[in-house]
Amino acid sequence: xxxxxxxxxxxxxxxxAYAGADLAGVSRLQHPSNMRTVRVMCSGRVDPLFVVQALxxxxxxxxxxx
Amino acid sequence: xxxxxxxxxxxxxxxxxxxxAFNEGLAKxxxxxVPYAQAVPLKYAIxxxxxxxxxxxxxxxxxxxxxxxxxxxDDKEKDITLTVGSVILTAGFTPFNPDRFDNYQHAKFPNVxxxxxxxxxxxAGGPFGGHIHRLSDGQEPRKIAWLQCVGSRDLNRxxxxxxxxxxxxxxxxxxxxxxxHLGADxxxxxxxxxxxxxxxxxxxxxxxxxxxxxxFIRSRVHTITETDASGTLNLVYVTESGERxxxxxxxxxxxxxxxxAASAMEAAKTLGVELNPYHFVKTSDMTPVSTSxxxxxxxxxxxGPKDIPQSVVEASAAACSAGIHLASARGTLxxxxxxxxxxxxxxxxxxxGVFVCNCGINIGGIADVPxxxxxxxxxxNVVFTEEPLxxxxxxxxxxxxxxxxxxxxxxxxxxxxxxxTHEPLFQETIRNAGLNAYLFEMANIRNxxxxxxxxxxxxxxxxxxxxxxxAVQRANILxxxxxxxxxxxxxxxxxxxxxxxxxxxxxxxxxGFAASIVEKSSxxxxxxxxxxxxxxxxxxxxxxKKLVDRxxxxxxxxxxxxxxxxxxxxxxxxFETRVKTGTEIHAIQHGVVIVATGGQASVTDEYLYGKHPxxxxxxxxxxxxxxxxxxxxxxxxQCVGSRNDQRPYCSRICCTSSVYQAIDxxxxxxxxxxxxxxxxxxxxxxxxxxxxKAREKGVVFIRYSLNKKPVVTEAADGLDxxxxxxxxxxxxxxxxxxVNLATAIEPSPNEDIAALYKLPVNAEKFFMxxxxxxxxxxxxxxxxxxxxxxxxxxxxxxxxAQAMAAAGRAATVLARTSIQISPLVSQVNRDLCIGCGLxxxxxxxxxxxxxxxxxxxxxxxxxxxxxxxxGLCASSCPKKAIDMLHFRDAQILAAxxxxx
Numbered sequence: 018x019x020x021x022x023x024x025x026x027x028x029x030x031x032x033x034a035y036a037g038a039d040l041a042g043v044s045r046l047q048h049p050s051n052m053r054t055v056r057v058m059c060s061g062r063v064d065p066l067f068v069v070q071a072l073x074x075x076x077x078x079x080x081x082x083x
Numbered sequence: 084x085x086x087x088x089x090x091x092x093x094x095x096x097x098x099x100x101x102x103x104a105f106n107e108g109l110a111k112x113x114x115x116x117v118p119y120a121q122a123v124p125l126k127y128a129i130x131x132x133x134x135x136x137x138x139x140x141x142x143x144x145x146x147x148x149x150x151x152x153x154x155x156x157d158d159k160e161k162d163i164t165l166t167v168g169s170v171i172l173t174a175g176f177t178p179f180n181p182d183r184f185d186n187y188q189h190a191k192f193p194n195v196x197x198x199x200x201x202x203x204x205x206x207a208g209g210p211f212g213g214h215i216h217r218l219s220d221g222q223e224p225r226k227i228a229w230l231q232c233v234g235s236r237d238l239n240r241x242x243x244x245x246x247x248x249x250x251x252x253x254x255x256x257x258x259x260x261x262x263x264h265l266g267a268d269x270x271x272x273x274x275x276x277x278x279x280x281x282x283x284x285x286x287x288x289x290x291x292x293x294x295x296x297x298x299f300i301r302s303r304v305h306t307i308t309e310t311d312a313s314g315t316l317n318l319v320y321v322t323e324s325g326e327r328x329x330x331x332x333x334x335x336x337x338x339x340x341x342x343x344a345a346s347a348m349e350a351a352k353t354l355g356v357e358l359n360p361y362h363f364v365k366t367s368d369m370t371p372v373s374t375s376x377x378x379x380x381x382x383x384x385x386x387g388p389k390d391i392p393q394s395v396v397e398a399s400a401a402a403c404s405a406g407i408h409l410a411s412a413r414g415t416l417x418x419x420x421x422x423x424x425x426x427x428x429x430x431x432x433x434x435x436g437v438f439v440c441n442c443g444i445n446i447g448g449i450a451d452v453p454x455x456x457x458x459x460x461x462x463x464n465v466v467f468t469e470e471p472l473x474x475x476x477x478x479x480x481x482x483x484x485x486x487x488x489x490x491x492x493x494x495x496x497x498x499x500x501x502x503x504t505h506e507p508l509f510q511e512t513i514r515n516a517g518l519n520a521y522l523f524e525m526a527n528i529r530n531x532x533x534x535x536x537x538x539x540x541x542x543x544x545x546x547x548x549x550x551x552x553x554a555v556q557r558a559n560i561l562x563x564x565x566x567x568x569x570x571x572x573x574x575x576x577x578x579x580x581x582x583x584x585x586x587x588x589x590x591x592x593x594x595g596f597a598a599s600i601v602e603k604s605s606x607x608x609x610x611x612x613x614x615x616x617x618x619x620x621x622x623x624x625x626x627x628k629k630l631v632d633r634x635x636x637x638x639x640x641x642x643x644x645x646x647x648x649x650x651x652x653x654x655x656x657x658f659e660t661r662v663k664t665g666t667e668i669h670a671i672q673h674g675v676v677i678v679a680t681g682g683q684a685s686v687t688d689e690y691l692y693g694k695h696p697x698x699x700x701x702x703x704x705x706x707x708x709x710x711x712x713x714x715x716x717x718x719x720x721q722c723v724g725s726r727n728d729q730r731p732y733c734s735r736i737c738c739t740s741s742v743y744q745a746i747d748x749x750x751x752x753x754x755x756x757x758x759x760x761x762x763x764x765x766x767x768x769x770x771x772x773x774x775x776k777a778r779e780k781g782v783v784f785i786r787y788s789l790n791k792k793p794v795v796t797e798a799a800d801g802l803d804x805x806x807x808x809x810x811x812x813x814x815x816x817x818x819x820x821x822v823n824l825a826t827a828i829e830p831s832p833n834e835d836i837a838a839l840y841k842l843p844v845n846a847e848k849f850f851m852x853x854x855x856x857x858x859x860x861x862x863x864x865x866x867x868x869x870x871x872x873x874x875x876x877x878x879x880x881x882x883x884a885q886a887m888a889a890a891g892r893a894a895t896v897l898a899r900t901s902i903q904i905s906p907l908v909s910q911v912n913r914d915l916c917i918g919c920g921l922x923x924x925x926x927x928x929x930x931x932x933x934x935x936x937x938x939x940x941x942x943x944x945x946x947x948x949x950x951x952x953x954g955l956c957a958s959s960c961p962k963k964a965i966d967m968l969h970f971r972d973a974q975i976l977a978a979x980x981x982x983x
Contacts, residue, residue, distance in 0.1 A: 042529065043534070044207075056502065061953055064957070070979050
């Protein structure tokens with residue numbers, strides 16, 4: 018199937034952004050389904066090479082939140 | 084209650100609506116409800132008074148739709164008897180209700196709201212999703228006025244003469260956030276009497292708010308009327324120069340104060356605990372969390388108005404007091420859990436089991452769970468899949484253990500809610516099946532998938548498949564990680580022998596832990612030696628003498644005076660500090676560090692201090708009462724060196740101290756004129772009563788501003804003080820026989836201690852706690868704590884409370900023989916390391932050091948006990964010589980590559 022929508026890899030800090038994404042769930046805040054979360058223990062863990070690898074693998078965007 | 088999984092189906096189906104008290108009545112909730120999204124335990128309850136079944140005998144819709152049969156209409160209130168050794172009261176406060184008073188118009192005008200209501204309006208989880216609008220017509224406000232001291236500092240209308248301590252700061256916060264929400268042309272205005280931003284870093288926030296366009300108006304609004312049918316409000320007030328102003332606002336927020344809760348007062352009465360005249364629980368400055376009844380302690384706003392950091396400090400202090408009270412019983416009720424022996428999986432190919440949870444209809448009602456499971460079954464190394472209704476239920480857990488054994492699974496993936504709440508539970512389950520806890524991975528297909536894409540079922544299913552694939556790819560290369568624990572040396576080292584350091588030492592020693600105090604000077608006592616009375620009038624020197632005696636004679640306490648720390652190393656539970664006394668060096672092994680290095684009143688060259696004998700500072704007059712004999716007038720000058728560019732903070736205690744001294748002078752020498760020149764009087768909490776008393780006794784208060792500071796000059800027979808009075812709009816010349824300066828409180832020199840233990844300090848050199856609100860005595864690194872003026876200027880009662888809190892927090896380490904540490908830590912590969920030291924510099928926790936290796940130069944070395952697993956070192960290492968256990972580069976990349 019041809020992908021028609023962008024796929025975004027999100028590196029979320031376990032202690033804040035990931036918890037925020039969970040709370041969005043508890044509050045049923047609807048948002049687009051393009052994001053694929055990778056949980057990290059700190060946004061500082063995200064090596065620039067991870068970002069490059071995500072794009073190389075065919076993802077269309079990368080979000081780092083923490 | 085055990086069966087409820089908080090899916091919310093019951094509330095969705097419940098036909099009965101009622102007012103939502105948590106949202107201050109601004110929204111509706113159902114008769115079956117959770118009070119708020121973050122409630123613990125997250126379980127739905129039935130409001131009997133609103134439930135149709137309970138009121139009319141018919142409905143039971145919740146029972147019909149509940150997927151777990153968790154509804155129990157026969158549940159009854161139960162009386163539970165607990166046998167305890169100690170009680171801690173933390174029942175909090177009630178916000179002041181302004182409806183009783185017609186001048187605020189809260190009950191009458193929809194656009195007059197309380198600060199509590201405004202908090203809900205601002206909240207993204209609130210009734211309007213964080214969108215600020217007027218209650219009258221739904222329009223976005225362009226101008227909002229905050230009115231301070233509603234229900235505080237007011238004897239005329241409401242009998243609350245105390246200051247509620249927190250309202251100035253929260254009003255500034257609300258105005259700044261409102262401006263963030265509403266944009267640059269939004270105009271917030273705060274009407275106040277004295278701006279009380281006396282907390283740590285609060286003054287900087289106040290200054291920032293001014294620069295961001297928050298208008299501060301020193302006036303009390305006397306009339307609020309509605310100008311038109313849309314609900315716009317007109318406020319009439321008088322400026323300082325006496326001008327009457329009439330101004331329109333779209334909304335008014337009443338900054339309501341704190342009152343003791345009726346139920347809390349009732350509980351205190353039942354327990355036989357004494358209350359003070361304002362109906363808060365009575366305590367003494369020397370034992371700030373002890374009530375009148377032995378074994379019963381108090382923390383938070385039940386004791387008096389206070390903010391979150393101070394409440395948290397008192398909570399730890401109360402826990403410490405209970406710890407002392409119960410020291411002999413410590414650990415007697417502990418039961419240890421055991422697990423079967425771990426099976427080795429190192430040499431086996433991965434056999435992954437994937438459990439895709441339906442979570443009732445929370446996941447299964449949106450995503451196609453059978454399709455997700457079937458998809459998972461096709462992924463490499465997946466040998467088993469299942470679709471439990473509730474993966475977390477007791478029976479599903481037991482079944483999972485059996486399946487792991489039968490199917491010889493060596494990796495487990497659960498696709499369900501969120502690892503933040505459920506990972507520990509599933510890790511325990513796989514441990515019960517003999518697997519290492521870290522051979523587990525979770526895919527978050529509820530909170531971050533079906534709950535937020537409920538209208539897009541196909542897309543939710545696709546996303547769930549992707550998330551499962553990512554989890555499985557990661558699970559393929561997960562590895563077992565052994566537990567990590569370190570032993571604990573059950574003793575404390577306390578830096579500083581002032582009232583905070585000594586209180587911390589005695590609080591630990593009374594629980595049976597050894598403590599060493601290292602004091603620079605030749606005797607114990609610190610800054611408290613200069614102060615005669617607390618603001619409540621309690622005798623400090625008497626308390627200090629008793630404390631010094633107890634500390635000096637306690638078998639568990641060692642005191643090193645005239646000593647300094649020359650070297651420190653180690654980590655939580657295992658520190659070694661080298662202390663130099665004269666020429667002798669003592670090597671002290673200890674489990675925790677409490678920093679109580681204190682502070683002092685600064686010396687100034689302003690206002691002729693040091694140049695004219697009649698200019699004194701702080702307690703000079705109190706200590707030398709002869710200086711006041713036959714004196715015609717005394718002028719106190721506040722904020723000398725505080726709240727300026729050099730020290731942009733409020734020294735917190737000077738207003739109360741000067742007001743206290745002024746009253747004392749007036750009582751002893753009624754004919755002496757006493758003036759206090761101030762910028763804002765910050766007698767917060769019940770200290771406000773002193774301010775009132777001083778005015779009643781005839782102390783004259785004159786406000787000055789930073790750009791028109793008073794000028795002190797030498798006169799023929801004393802001093803002349805020139806000050807511009809903003810009310811008279813004139814310069815006054817006061818002839819003064821004595822001028823006493825409230826100079827800024829500054830921390831003792833602490834650079835060496837900060838460097839030795841790698842502790843952060845703020846721009847003003849006060850030590851920085853791990854979290855300004857929630858961890859006010861912890862440092863970010865484990866096993867290190869702070870108390871007293873080293874943290875921020877504070878009064879004796881506050882220092883004692885914080886010292887007890889530090890001891891209470893330290894006891895959570897010292898009470899154990901070993902500490903389990905998260906094993907998800909950094910791992911240096913020394914063969915690749917070039918010893919550049921970048922990781923050591925970047926680590927916020929001092930958890931990587933550089934060690935010289937024979938013939939190989941420097942190499943990085945992990946201090947795993949201090950490591951928090953953040954991975955800054957790993958992502959910064961130029962040689963890729965550092966990896967993180969459980970979050971290895973390869974493990975993260977496996978998920979990343981599987982995402983596309």
